[in-house]
Amino acid sequence: MKLLTHNLLSSHVRGVGPRGFPLRLQATEVRINPVEFNPDFVARMIPKVEWAALLEAADTVPKGPIEGYEHDEKFLRQMHHVLLEVDVLEGTLQCPESGRLFPISRGIPNMLLSDEETET
Amino acid sequence: MSDVQEATNQLLDVNLDENWRSIQVTGSDPRSESEHLQVTVGATVPTGFEQTAADEVREKLGSSCKISKDRGKIYFDISVESLAQVHCLRSVDNLFVVVKQFKDYQFKETKEEVLKDFEELAGKLPWSDPLKVWKINTSFKKKKTKRKKMNQSSDYYENPAIREEISTLVGDDLASCKDEKDESSKEETHPEVLKFRVTCNRAGEKHCFSSNEAARDFGGAVQDHFKWKADMTNFDVEVLLNIHDNEIVVGIALTEESLHRRNITHFGPTTLRSTLAYGMLRLCAPQPTDIIVDPMCGTGAIPIEGATEWSNCYHIAGDNNPLAVNRAANNISSLLTKSQIKEGKVSWGLPIDAVQWDICNLPLRTGSVDIIVTDMPFGKRMGSKKRNWNLYPACLQEMSRVCRPGTGRAALLTQDKKCFTKALSGMGHVWRKVHTVWVNIGGLHAAVYLLKRTPQAFVHPSEQDKERTPW
Numbered sequence: 232m233k234l235l236t237h238n239l240l241s242s243h244v245r246g247v248g249p250r251g252f253p254l255r256l257q258a259t260e261v262r263i264n265p266v267e268f269n270p271d272f273v274a275r276m277i278p279k280v281e282w283a284a285l286l287e288a289a290d291t292v293p294k295g296p297i298e299g300y301e302h303d304e305k306f307l308r309q310m311h312h313v314l315l316e317v318d319v320l321e322g323t324l325q326c327p328e329s330g331r332l333f334p335i336s337r338g339i340p341n342m343l344l345s346d347e348e349t350e351t
Numbered sequence: 352m353s354d355v356q357e358a359t360n361q362l363l364d365v366n367l368d369e370n371w372r373s374i375q376v377t378g379s380d381p382r383s384e385s386e387h388l389q390v391t392v393g394a395t396v397p398t399g400f401e402q403t404a405a406d407e408v409r410e411k412l413g414s415s416c417k418i419s420k421d422r423g424k425i426y427f428d429i430s431v432e433s434l435a436q437v438h439c440l441r442s443v444d445n446l447f448v449v450v451k452q453f454k455d456y457q458f459k460e461t462k463e464e465v466l467k468d469f470e471e472l473a474g475k476l477p478w479s480d481p482l483k484v485w486k487i488n489t490s491f492k493k494k495k496t497k498r499k500k501m502n503q504s505s506d507y508y509e510n511p512a513i514r515e516e517i518s519t520l521v522g523d524d525l526a527s528c529k530d531e532k533d534e535s536s537k538e539e540t541h542p543e544v545l546k547f548r549v550t551c552n553r554a555g556e557k558h559c560f561s562s563n564e565a566a567r568d569f570g571g572a573v574q575d576h577f578k579w580k581a582d583m584t585n586f587d588v589e590v591l592l593n594i595h596d597n598e599i600v601v602g603i604a605l606t607e608e609s610l611h612r613r614n615i616t617h618f619g620p621t622t623l624r625s626t627l628a629y630g631m632l633r634l635c636a637p638q639p640t641d642i643i644v645d646p647m648c649g650t651g652a653i654p655i656e657g658a659t660e661w662s663n664c665y666h667i668a669g670d671n672n673p674l675a676v677n678r679a680a681n682n683i684s685s686l687l688t689k690s691q692i693k694e695g696k697v698s699w700g701l702p703i704d705a706v707q708w709d710i711c712n713l714p715l716r717t718g719s720v721d722i723i724v725t726d727m728p729f730g731k732r733m734g735s736k737k738r739n740w741n742l743y744p745a746c747l748q749e750m751s752r753v754c755r756p757g758t759g760r761a762a763l764l765t766q767d768k769k770c771f772t773k774a775l776s777g778m779g780h781v782w783r784k785v786h787t788v789w790v791n792i793g794g795l796h797a798a799v800y801l802l803k804r805t806p807q808a809f810v811h812p813s814e815q816d817k818e819r820t821p822w
Contacts, residue, residue: 264700342714
């Protein structure tokens with residue numbers, strides 16, 4: 232699971248709503264996959280990213296995009312690494328509101344809820 | 352025959368270097384008009400996606416297409432140098448070079464006369480140029496399996512040679528070591544006599560003959576003309592005889608296996624053709640950095656096609672079935688392994704991820720997805736029609752939540768058109784139907800619905816919580 236995916240995932244436990252984001256990430260096994268650097272892609276993705284969530288998930292992220300970030304290659308490479316190259320293979324995602332844990336196994340998060348949890 | 356042989360010898364000497372775009376066809380054959388041979392290529396595409404395929408041809412080759420009345424076929428002219436790029440087309444199942452096209456063929460009255468005409472036809476057709484093209488096509492297919500060291504181009508997926516390789520089945524490449532040995536022994540003892548077969552496809556009410564009869568008699572005449580050997584299974588040249596009402600096209604096949612299963616190594620019960628997946632994605636006109644999700648991905652055919660062709664977008668494959676998600680993850684790994692073999696060193700990641708989730712309750716932020724493309728359960732091999740009555744409205748609702756208002760769009764494939772239309776009818780405030788493509792999936796009449804997400808923000812129908820802030 233890449234951190235960009237984590238940035239899109241939100242807990243859907245009943246009654247939690249927007250407070251289900253972001254999921255707390257606990258990684259026990261991580262792999263770094265080199266991905267072709269595309270500065271344009273990263274620059275355009277920055278505005279779509281929920282920054283606070285990214286800060287929580289990765290500890291090597293600057294406080295926020297600075298003025299003129301589109302041309303700051305060092306910054307873009309850093310973001311590229313964080314968003315696309317870090318792959319969480321094993322770990323858990325935790326709903327910040329309900330505490331419910333979702334396992335990540337072989338890089339795939341299992342977000343299925345049980346029948347009781349989905350009932351209104 | 353001697354012309355063909357001469358052309359063959361010339362072409363085997365051509366230096367096929369790594370930049371395919373600069374292939375020069377130099378024939379000492381005095382009849383060849385120019386070095387830049389122009390040919391008409393025919394392509395079979397998923398029925399219903401002829402226009403999408405034509406758009407891809409225009410975009411990548413600069414050629415305009417004629418869309419045949421014989422559904423699922425398009426024709427376009429190219430110069431032979433573009434042959435490598437033609438193989439990179441992703442909306443195309445099979446390719447052939449046109450020998451001759453008859454727009455309005457006059458069939459005689461009796462079967463005997465018609466078949467006799469076909470026999471006589473064989474010797475009168477302009478085989479020479481198409482055979483040259485076939486020869487070039489065959490020789491660079493052979494060279495391709497020999498080449499292991501690739502360009503260390505940073506623009507990996509843009510390299511046409513790489514893209515061409517990506518468009519073959521994984522099995523080919525993983526067995527390329529074996530192929531290499533076979534190819535070199537094949538080339539040394541290059542046979543004078545080619546093996547061939549004729550495949551006839553016939554459609555129309557008024558024909559007095561069968562496709563088998565036509566193939567047999569036409570094939571017999573081809574054999575006499577070229578002195579080739581007929582072989583149904585182990586052939587070098589496949590001659591195509593396509594008859595659709597009064598339109599006849601004679602061609603020579605350029606592809607062996609259909610390209611349509613190219614990316615998938617782990618099949619599931621209802622795996623979608625990659626060419627169809629490509630067509631559906633293309634309908635949505637993906638823009639750079641679009642988030643593209645398939646919430647019922649099965650084996651992942653759609654996101655994998657997406658990650659290969661639109662690598663400047665981000666793709667997520669999701670399914671509730673653990674078997675499906677695992678297959679999708681395996682297919683993604685196979686894709687990575689393939690890239691690894693090509694590149695030789697590092698493992699190149701791809702902008703794609705897999706998640707196990709429930710379509711009716713997606714763990715995604717509201718309005719975070721730009722494009723949704725999926726193959727919805729038909730209710731035939733997967734699920735049931737009865738289940739669809741509950742599933743479809745729930746799907747459409749949840750998809751409208753995660754899809755970005757205003758700019759978001761969805762391409763949804765289903766055979767259960769009645770159920771889908773009913774489910775959609777109550778959702779006019781969030782989904783607007785823009786286009787419908789009628790397609791044929793394994794004999795079933797299905798439809799791809801292209802929907803646009805309206806600008807209206809999502810409001811949960813049963814939401815009572817006053818504190819809820821739209822997010």
